[in-house]
Amino acid sequence: MPLLPLALPDAEVLLDPHFLPPDTADALLIELTRTIAWRQEPIRLFGKEVLQPRLTAWHGDATAHYQYSGLALAPQPWTPALLELRKQVEAATATQFNSVLLNLYRAGQDSMGWHADDEPELGPAPVIASVSLGETRRFRLKPRDPQRTPHAPVALDLASGSLLVMRGATQQHWLHAVPKTARPVGPRLNLTFRAVLPR
Ligand SMILES: O=C(O)CCC(=O)C(=O)O
Numbered sequence: 329m330p331l332l333p334l335a336l337p338d339a340e341v342l343l344d345p346h347f348l349p350p351d352t353a354d355a356l357l358i359e360l361t362r363t364i365a366w367r368q369e370p371i372r373l374f375g376k377e378v379l380q381p382r383l384t385a386w387h388g389d390a391t392a393h394y395q396y397s398g399l400a401l402a403p404q405p406w407t408p409a410l411l412e413l414r415k416q417v418e419a420a421t422a423t424q425f426n427s428v429l430l431n432l433y434r435a436g437q438d439s440m441g442w443h444a445d446d447e448p449e450l451g452p453a454p455v456i457a458s459v460s461l462g463e464t465r466r467f468r469l470k471p472r473d474p475q476r477t478p479h480a481p482v483a484l485d486l487a488s489g490s491l492l493v494m495r496g497a498t499q500q501h502w503l504h505a506v507p508k509t510a511r512p513v514g515p516r517l518n519l520t521f522r523a524v525l526p527r
């Protein structure tokens with residue numbers, strides 16, 4: 329299925345809800361849940377050390393160092409499953425990626441707060457390619473400055489096997505989040521492929 333653009337001002341967001349066949353998505357979810365060395369990283373939130381409300385892992389080329397929410401992350405090496413998925417994502421997006429951030433939302437209380445992927449090492453207009461596996465969770469987007477970008481917040485339900493691409497000025501003008509949900513939900517695994525610039 330093709331990537332279809334969403335009509336949003338000051339952004340380039342594209343979605344393919346059926347990027348991976350359901351069987352492939354299911355198998356990948358099981359394999360990655362089992363084999364990735366998941367960690368719950370501490371972050372500083374309003375001056376306090378807390379644990380991130382999700383599990384994470386960072387894989388990529390040895391040169392792809394990355395700062396994330398104040399964490400300096402050295403990448404773990406690519407695994408065969410991650411390399412295969414990268415190949416498919418690169419073909420679909422005509423973009424090359426040297427790293428991937430994995431997030432495991434164990435249940436509804438796991439989340440990601442409002443942010444933009446605007447770290448300097450991603451460059452001014454990064455392409456972020458996001459594959460979701462497992463439980464459908466709501467992904468929200470809202471303008472950073474509603475004066476400049478007059479648009480209501482957007483909610484996308486990212487189902488298993490979907491591919492979401494954010495590129496162009498999206499990170500400059502929009503924020504995104506995966507809020508907690510009170511619904512009883514199973515695990516969701518998300519992979520965001522990124523191109524980290526050399527230091
Ligand atoms: O889980 C998601 O869909 C979003 C992940 C995300 O925004 C990130 O890794 O920066």
Ligand SMILES: [Fe+2]
Nearest residue numbers: 443444445504
């Ligand atoms: Fe993000």
